[in-house]
Amino acid sequence: MRWRIAKASVIGTGHIKAEMPCQDSHYVRVVGDALIVAVSDGLGSAERSEVGSALACEIATDYVAQQLTQVAPNRWQKLLGASAPAEPAYADILHAAFVRARQALEDEAARQTVALREYACTLLMIVVTPQQWHSLHIGDGAMVGIYADGSVQTLSLPDNGEFINVTVPLTSSEYRDHLRAQHRNEGLTGVAAMSDGVQPMCINFKTGAAYPGFFRPIIQWLQSHDQLSQLDDALHTMLDSDKLRQKSDDDMTLVIALREP
DSSP, X not given: OOEEEEEEEXXXXXXXXXXXXXXXXXXXXXETTEEEEEEEEBOTTSTTHHHHHHHHHHHHHHHHXXXXXXXXXXXXHHHHTOOOOOOOOHHHHHHHHHHHHHHHHHHHHHHTTXXXXXXXXXXXXXXXXXXXXXXXEESSOEEXXXXXXXXXXXXXXXXXXXXXXXXXXXXXXXXXXXXEEEEEOOOOSEEXXXXXXXXXXXXXXXXXXXXXXXXXXXXXXXXXXXXXXXXXXXXXHHHXXXXXXXXXXXXXXXXXXXXXX
16 A cells, blocks of 8 residues: 655744754654654753654654564465464554653663753654554644545644643653553544644644644645655645744644555
């Protein structure tokens, strides 16, 4: 199964003024029929959070991809009529990926003799297969499902606790207690994952509902764009536009993927 994917992380104007780096990261892999998406937002108060977000995304996504590769049905087995391997335990794989990402941050902090909190970051991941999807999430940011009728639905909401600008990062000693898993046996036409810089434009803060008016034109654009190699640059330009900059001065990350017909 093929996917049409656009992905970009854009530094926020607030970070530019404060001479801070872009602290958002994203990572995408496709393994067989499975799409794997990760988005991470480094906390602004942490000095090395851009390193933390990039490392968390890469380690977690590569681990999930490795696990799915090991259990994916072999084509020769299908041709010979042999039984296929068991369905992957997606929930267990995602939890293990978060544990490994957290351990990678601990190891990096130890190598650099820096406090772990300086690598603080959120992390959200989703695995989408033809018949189901599984997600795991800590911190803010959000995930949205795209359905065959063109409708959109929030799959995983941000967790800001009592205050909108406060969230629990992967580096927290209590991070396991704040992991939020979601799963449905349904086929998605597409999926979008975003950091909190894009979140206010996409998600109704009070109801948690995804805004169709935001996603509809982007979906149409992605469906009709004929230069696949330019999708990431085009999305980057879109996020960097004055129209969106006026709505957010934070780093912005958006990954949107649609199944090819």
